[in-house]
Amino acid sequence: xxxxxxxxxxxxxxxxxxxxxxxxxxxxxxxxxxxxxxxxxxxxxxxxxxxxxxxxxxxxxxxxxxxxxxxxxxxxxxxxxxxxxxxxxxxxxxxxxxxxxxxxxxxxxxxxxxxxxxxxxxxxxxxxxxxxxxxxxxxxxxxxxxxxxxxxxxxxxxxxxxxxxxxxxxxxxxxxxxxxxxxxxxxxxxxxxxxxxxxxxxxxxxxxxxxxxxxxxxxxxxxxxxxxxxxxxxxxxxxxxxxxxxxxxxxxxxxxxxxxxxxxxxxxxxxxxxxxx
Amino acid sequence: xxxxxxxxxxxxxxxxxxxxxxxxxxxxxxxxxxxxxxxxxxxxxxxxxxxxxxxxxxxxxxxxxxxxxxxxxxxxxxxxxxxxxxxxxxxxxxxxxxxxxxxxxxxxxxxxxxxxxxxxxxxxxxxxxxxxxxxxxxxxxxxxxxxxxxxxxxxxxxxxxxxxxxxxxxxxxxxxxxxxxxxxxxxxxxxxxxxxxxxxxxxxxxxxxxxxxxxxxxxxxxxxxxxxxxxxxxx
Numbered sequence: 001x002x003x004x005x006x007x008x009x010x011x012x013x014x015x016x017x018x019x020x021x022x023x024x025x026x027x028x029x030x031x032x033x034x035x036x037x038x039x040x041x042x043x044x045x046x047x048x049x050x051x052x053x054x055x056x057x058x059x060x061x062x063x064x065x066x067x068x069x070x071x072x073x074x075x076x077x078x079x080x081x082x083x084x085x086x087x088x089x090x091x092x093x094x095x096x097x098x099x100x101x102x103x104x105x106x107x108x109x110x111x112x113x114x115x116x117x118x119x120x121x122x123x124x125x126x127x128x129x130x131x132x133x134x135x136x137x138x139x140x141x142x143x144x145x146x147x148x149x150x151x152x153x154x155x156x157x158x159x160x161x162x163x164x165x166x167x168x169x170x171x172x173x174x175x176x177x178x179x180x181x182x183x184x185x186x187x188x189x190x191x192x193x194x195x196x197x198x199x200x201x202x203x204x205x206x207x208x209x210x211x212x213x214x215x216x217x218x219x220x221x222x223x224x225x226x227x228x229x230x231x232x233x234x235x236x237x238x239x240x241x242x243x244x245x246x247x248x249x250x251x252x253x254x255x256x257x258x259x260x261x262x263x264x265x266x267x268x269x270x271x272x273x274x275x276x277x
Numbered sequence: 278x279x280x281x282x283x284x285x286x287x288x289x290x291x292x293x294x295x296x297x298x299x300x301x302x303x304x305x306x307x308x309x310x311x312x313x314x315x316x317x318x319x320x321x322x323x324x325x326x327x328x329x330x331x332x333x334x335x336x337x338x339x340x341x342x343x344x345x346x347x348x349x350x351x352x353x354x355x356x357x358x359x360x361x362x363x364x365x366x367x368x369x370x371x372x373x374x375x376x377x378x379x380x381x382x383x384x385x386x387x388x389x390x391x392x393x394x395x396x397x398x399x400x401x402x403x404x405x406x407x408x409x410x411x412x413x414x415x416x417x418x419x420x421x422x423x424x425x426x427x428x429x430x431x432x433x434x435x436x437x438x439x440x441x442x443x444x445x446x447x448x449x450x451x452x453x454x455x456x457x458x459x460x461x462x463x464x465x466x467x468x469x470x471x472x473x474x475x476x477x478x479x480x481x482x483x484x485x486x487x488x489x490x491x492x493x494x495x496x497x498x499x500x501x502x503x504x505x506x507x508x509x510x511x512x
Contacts, residue, residue, distance in 0.1 A: 028366075032362070032365065034362075147383060148383070150375070150378040150381070150382075150383060151378070151383075153375055153378070154375055154378060157361065157365065157367075157372070157375065158355065158358055158361065160329060160353065160355050161353050161354075161355060161358065161427075161428075163329065164327060164329075164351050164352075164353040164437075165351070165352075165353070165376075165378070165379045165431060166348070166379045167379075207366070208364050208366055209364070211366045212366065212368055212411045213366060213367060213368050213371055214366050214367050214371060216366065217366035
């Protein structure tokens with residue numbers, strides 16, 4: 001409990017818990033809509049936004065946030081154009097986003113140290129502003145998923161029957177895309193561009209293997225997200241305390257190594273390729 | 278009373294038209310079958326009627342409101358609706374309850390009437406005892422039946438089904454046709470169904486729309502009114 005004595009750790013746990021609630025919920029819907037790579041794509045697009053912000057001397061977090069939302073809307077638009085190749089828009093936007101990020105990064109030589117925190121995340125360096133943004137996105141997300149749970153269920157089950165039964169599918173899809181962009185952008189300071197989809201998709205994939213009902217799937221995903229976040233944060237804090245100080249705190253994720261008996265293996269993931277615990 | 282009216286409709290995919298100058302009226306309270314070989318644009322015709330596809334030219338009208346101004350509830354069971362992801366996290370009863378969502382809106386809770394509708398819908402397709410099974414564990418025919426139950430739970434005035442009997446055995450198919458026939462005759466509902474099984478369905482149908490594409494002869498639509506044995510070209 002001593003770790004809660006530090007203000008930055010309190011912020012880290014708040015930021016981690018909020019993202020670990022809303023990320024996995026979003027992940028369940030993304031998996032069911034067959035848009036698993038959307039989070040990864042938008043994180044790369046957001047990186048281009050961060051680079052753009054830096055080059056133009058704007059707030060990089062804000063520009064990353066806006067560009068992630070714009071990227072999500074472009075994917076949604078392309079998804080309608082390439083109906084039969086649903087993974088194509090994701091590939092198009094991911095490569096475009098990454099290419100744009102590389103070009104923009106090459107325009108500026110003196111990258112501040114904080115740029116690596118966008119890539120790998122730096123949960124202990126989450127600022128008050130970022131925490132407020134994460135709280136706002138989580139609140140909006142919970143409202144979105146609770147209020148619209150019925151039309152969203154019909155949407156993810158079958159879009160055509162949803163249209164005929166009166167669900168305003170284009171509007172709902174649009175809202176979903178905007179919210180996906182917001183969540184990815186808000187999660188980046190916590191988990192980093194490279195691991196954002198781990199937080200969003202892995203708990204969902206575990207939940208979909210275990211759950212028999214829809215509400216149970218959401219609950220398991222959130223539970224797995226929270227356990228993964230807390231265990232990783234705690235473990236890496238104590239491991240990192242002696243080794244490197246506080247500057248790198250990673251998070252752990254549960255991954256279901258799927259088989260019919262649903263054996264669960266806990267893997268600790270580190271963006272630095274080293275075992276944390 | 279006319280439910281849907283198509284006038285001089287042309288539609289195709291990419292550059293090739295698959296429906297040319299089709300004019301057709303579909304009346305309320307009938308059991309209508311759409312038949313034809315593979316590639317005859319049966320599903321396309323359904324989607325045009327429903328407004329899921331927009332015609333290249335011509336007009337498609339579909340009555341969305343009743344004379345008293347209320348919306349007409351439409352139940353739609355698309356082709357291969359049952360080919361959903363086997364991992365979709367839902368129990369059978371959860372999926373069928375989702376058919377009530379439009380009627381209930383965002384917040385209204387399920388009451389005893391809604392629960393009774395769900396139970397009746399599942400019993401009508403003989404799937405009530407499977408209500409607590411995960412939907413991905415069912416067979417193809419059973420999946421098809423719960424998707425039909427979901428459409429029935431909408432209490433639709435118009436029920437539109439695209440090859441609904443796919444994967445079903447003979448007894449289930451006959452049960453389905455009799456159920457749909459019951460809805461038309463006893464409750465005044467309208468049923469539009471794409472089918473390959475003309476011999477099985479003909480005894481129940483009021484109107485049969487036959488679509489055919491012939492090599493070098495173009496496209497043809499034959500509308501057969503089975504009630505009055507009146508034959509006429511609908512093109």
